[in-house]
Amino acid sequence: MRIFRAAAVTLAALALTLVSACKETSTGPGAVTCVASDPVCPSGTLALGFTGATGAPTIVPAGGAGTSIAVSTTSYVVAGTTSATTYGYWLLVTNDVLTSWGVLTVTGTVYGAEIPLFCGAQRIYFTFTGAGGRSYYVFDMNRTGCTGHAAFRVQLTWTNITSDLDLHLLRPTTGVIFSDTDCYFGSCKAANTSNLGLEWGATGAAGNPILDVDDTSYYGPENIYLTSGAEAGQYRIIIHNYSGEHYGDATGEVATVRIYLNDLEVRRYVSTPLNNTTALYWEVAKVNILTGAISDVGHYSSTPPTTLGAAPPARAPIAK
Ligand SMILES: [Ca+2]
Numbered sequence: 274m275r276i277f278r279a280a281a282v283t284l285a286a287l288a289l290t291l292v293s294a295c296k297e298t299s300t301g302p303g304a305v306t307c308v309a310s311d312p313v314c315p316s317g318t319l320a321l322g323f324t325g326a327t328g329a330p331t332i333v334p335a336g337g338a339g340t341s342i343a344v345s346t347t348s349y350v351v352a353g354t355t356s357a358t359t360y361g362y363w364l365l366v367t368n369d370v371l372t373s374w375g376v377l378t379v380t381g382t383v384y385g386a387e388i389p390l391f392c393g394a395q396r397i398y399f400t401f402t403g404a405g406g407r408s409y410y411v412f413d414m415n416r417t418g419c420t421g422h423a424a425f426r427v428q429l430t431w432t433n434i435t436s437d438l439d440l441h442l443l444r445p446t447t448g449v450i451f452s453d454t455d456c457y458f459g460s461c462k463a464a465n466t467s468n469l470g471l472e473w474g475a476t477g478a479a480g481n482p483i484l485d486v487d488d489t490s491y492y493g494p495e496n497i498y499l500t501s502g503a504e505a506g507q508y509r510i511i512i513h514n515y516s517g518e519h520y521g522d523a524t525g526e527v528a529t530v531r532i533y534l535n536d537l538e539v540r541r542y543v544s545t546p547l548n549n550t551t552a553l554y555w556e557v558a559k560v561n562i563l564t565g566a567i568s569d570v571g572h573y574s575s576t577p578p579t580t581l582g583a584a585p586p587a588r589a590p591i592a593k
């Protein structure tokens with residue numbers, strides 16, 4: 274899919290201006306709370322199933338997906354068909370708050386995305402905008418097999434549509450980037466076939482962080498969770514501008530990192546532009562999950578901030 278991305282991005286960049294102009298905000302019981310940086314926000318009163326203006330783009334989930342879906346995975350791959358000619362958005366709402374959003378790519382008439390899921394109940398909106406207005410598809414997701422809240426979560430998002438930024442969480446004391454003491458796309462994504470067999474803390478699931486998705490193109494988000502069994506010491510959060518370049522502006526990619534302890538956002542960082550000369554890596558902070566103590570780092574470098582471990586797994590080159 275990546276080889277088609279350059280053309281899709283051109284269309285998407287044109288669409289972004291149009292979609293941003295349609296932003297909505299609302300308040301009150303059952304309403305969705307939006308923030309200024311979100312691209313588009315649905316009304317909180319939309320019913321499950323199809324809705325939208327007559328003449329707006331059609332949205333047909335593959336396989337006639339239902340309006341209440343339960344899975345035990347950390348992400349959910351969606352697909353279907355649409356009459357929209359430019360990309361849309363997925364929006365994830367928990368407890369009436371817009372907590373996450375990303376892009377639904379469109380190739381021909383087929384849309385798709387991999388959506389990172391939170392534990393428990395959440396509502397997902399698909400939205401496309403066309404000449405006839407905006408359409409939505411609304412459904413409920415329930416991620417099962419997880420135990421309530423995560424003791425720790427770190428989330429990465431970024432500003433440009435074609436860059437591939439990566440989230441890294443290094444194990445206390447012994448963490449080495451691009452190794453099995455580094456939770457990243459090559460080691461701790463649940464569905465990653467190149468999993469290095471990450472095992473932290475006590476034997477078993479306790480202490481093992483999980484990366485929900487590796488977004489390779491579209492703003493993120495990427496989340497790393499650690500539900501239980503945190504180790505003593507400081508976990509290190511590092512961002513890598515994997516694509517090594519920046520798109521859409523002349524300065525670089527701006528990343529935002531949010532740190533959550535027991536589901537409360539406790540710290541937010543915004544980077545200076547990440548580029549391929551002086552700021553390919555950004556070490557953000559160190560977190561002691563057991564005590565809740567966070568130390569700001571804010572170090573930018575052109576080389577990995579720690580000793581390089583084994584070479585990262587090969588990934589397909591990114592088409593420009
Ligand atoms: Ca990524």
Ligand SMILES: [Ca+2]
Nearest residue numbers: 473475477479
């Ligand atoms: Ca473990």
